Amino acid sequence: MIREVYITATNCITPLGFDVESNIDALVNGKTGIQQHEDSSLMPVPFYASIINNEKLNSAFEKISADKKYSRLEKMMILALEPIIENSSVELNSKTAFVLSTTKGNVTALKEDSETSFQNAHLDVLAQNVADFFGFKTQPIVVSNACVSGILAVSVAKRLIQSELYDTIFVVAGDEVSEFVLSGFNAFQAMSDAPCKPYSKNRTGVSLGEATAAVLLSTQNKNAKIKVLGDSSINDANHISGPSRTGEGLFRSIQNAIKEAQIDPEKLDYISAHGTATPFNDEMEAIALNRLGLQNAPVNSLKGFYGHTLGASGLLETVIAIESANQNILFESKGYDELGVSESINIIAKNEKANIDYFLKTASGFGGCNTAVVFEKVTY
Numbered sequence: 001m002i003r004e005v006y007i008t009a010t011n012c013i014t015p016l017g018f019d020v021e022s023n024i025d026a027l028v029n030g031k032t033g034i035q036q037h038e039d040s041s042l043m044p045v046p047f048y049a050s051i052i053n054n055e056k057l058n059s060a061f062e063k064i065s066a067d068k069k070y071s072r073l074e075k076m077m078i079l080a081l082e083p084i085i086e087n088s089s090v091e092l093n094s095k096t097a098f099v100l101s102t103t104k105g106n107v108t109a110l111k112e113d114s115e116t117s118f119q120n121a122h123l124d125v126l127a128q129n130v131a132d133f134f135g136f137k138t139q140p141i142v143v144s145n146a147c148v149s150g151i152l153a154v155s156v157a158k159r160l161i162q163s164e165l166y167d168t169i170f171v172v173a174g175d176e177v178s179e180f181v182l183s184g185f186n187a188f189q190a191m192s193d194a195p196c197k198p199y200s201k202n203r204t205g206v207s208l209g210e211a212t213a214a215v216l217l218s219t220q221n222k223n224a225k226i227k228v229l230g231d232s233s234i235n236d237a238n239h240i241s242g243p244s245r246t247g248e249g250l251f252r253s254i255q256n257a258i259k260e261a262q263i264d265p266e267k268l269d270y271i272s273a274h275g276t277a278t279p280f281n282d283e284m285e286a287i288a289l290n291r292l293g294l295q296n297a298p299v300n301s302l303k304g305f306y307g308h309t310l311g312a313s314g315l316l317e318t319v320i321a322i323e324s325a326n327q328n329i330l331f332e333s334k335g336y337d338e339l340g341v342s343e344s345i346n347i348i349a350k351n352e353k354a355n356i357d358y359f360l361k362t363a364s365g366f367g368g369c370n371t372a373v374v375f376e377k378v379t380y
Contacts, residue, residue: 003161003164004227006220006226007216009216010216010225010322013057013079016033018056023320027320028351030332030351034305034306035048036048037049048195048196052076057079071126073105073126073174077130077172079212082134084214092135094137095168097166097169099169101144102123102149102312104180105121106121107121110180127142136170144311145365145369148363148369150315151361151363153314154315161217167218171214173314174311175310175312191206191207192205198275198277198282198335199275200336200339201340203278203335206308209309210307211309226322226375228375229260229375229376231260232372236250247291253362257360265293271297272318273289283341283342284364287342290343298354299348300348318361322375325356329351329352330354330356332350
């Protein structure tokens with residue numbers, strides 16, 4: 001019999017708050033973390049992004065550690081994980097794994113030309129530094145697959161538990177706004193000149209953001225927030241930066257995840273989509289959802305609140321979606337006004353109450369990667 005896998009704890013560190021409760025409060029009140037920034041160390045011209053305040057970050061970290069050796073991203077990740085590990089009573093033994101998910105990791109270390117900085121930019125070093133802070137006994141597992149990394153980490157963790165290699169897995173995902181990332185998206189001419197507007201006819205591109213999120217996956221359903229029912233990750237290999245025009249990879253990912261979940265697609269009460277507010281991504285998602293007959297399911301993108309947080313986005317948005325399900329509230333797709341894709345989809349234009357038993361989280365990224373995971377609300 002295949003093991004059932006649950007998410008029993010969640011947390012997130014974002015510009016809107018350093019716990020789930022404060023983030024949900026901000027979303028309920030329509031508050032966005034995206035602001036205009038003037039920081040020549042990141043970009044020579046003003047830009048819109050969602051960035052965590054350094055003073056708040058350092059102050060929060062000092063409450064749990066006086067150690068000065070950690071990078072900014074490592075502090076964000078440790079802060080996301082710490083309360084989950086502290087409150088879990090899980091023994092960090094050989095049956096407990098640690099999965100770290102990121103797109104760019106400590107890429108900012110490369111600004112300094114030294115052997116130490118070069119080593120610190122490696123993803124395995126980042127993962128080991130975070131693992132050592134908590135004392136994990138197992139070697140950390142790194143998931144880095146463009147912007148599907150955060151939700152793909154949940155998929156990987158689920159499969160590791162079902163294979164009986166581990167009973168419990170702590171997952172953290174994170175990325176920060178950096179000169180490297182900003183210059184890359186700017187080179188694509190993909191940066192929005194205002195806070196992004198996913199799926200909107202008036203969208204002008206992506207807004208970047210930073211965050212970390214953490215979850216605990218377990219075979220135990222005690223205190224479970226959600227059950228992980230099905231997952232799939234398909235690469236359409238369309239283009240290094242452009243998604244499939246037919247949404248093939250996303251279509252197949254969702255199709256497979258629903259099949260494993262063994263539910264009727266019509267049972268999906270909510271879809272937390274990727275929604276970067278770029279013309280090609282939003283169009284591709286709309287096509288894929290229509291091909292699957294999911295055009296009437298309520299859909300939102302949280303990028304209007306957080307910006308595109310790269311590898312963190314899939315896990316952060318899952319954490320928020322879990323709260324949506326447990327509180328039976330659909331959050332607006334902030335910035336949305338008029339449909340700007342060729343196929344009709346049911347964009348959530350304002351916060352509304354709704355019964356959510358099943359939801360789908362999707363993500364897509366450079367290189368043609370796509371991931372979909374189906375979740376079920378645990379009721380007692």
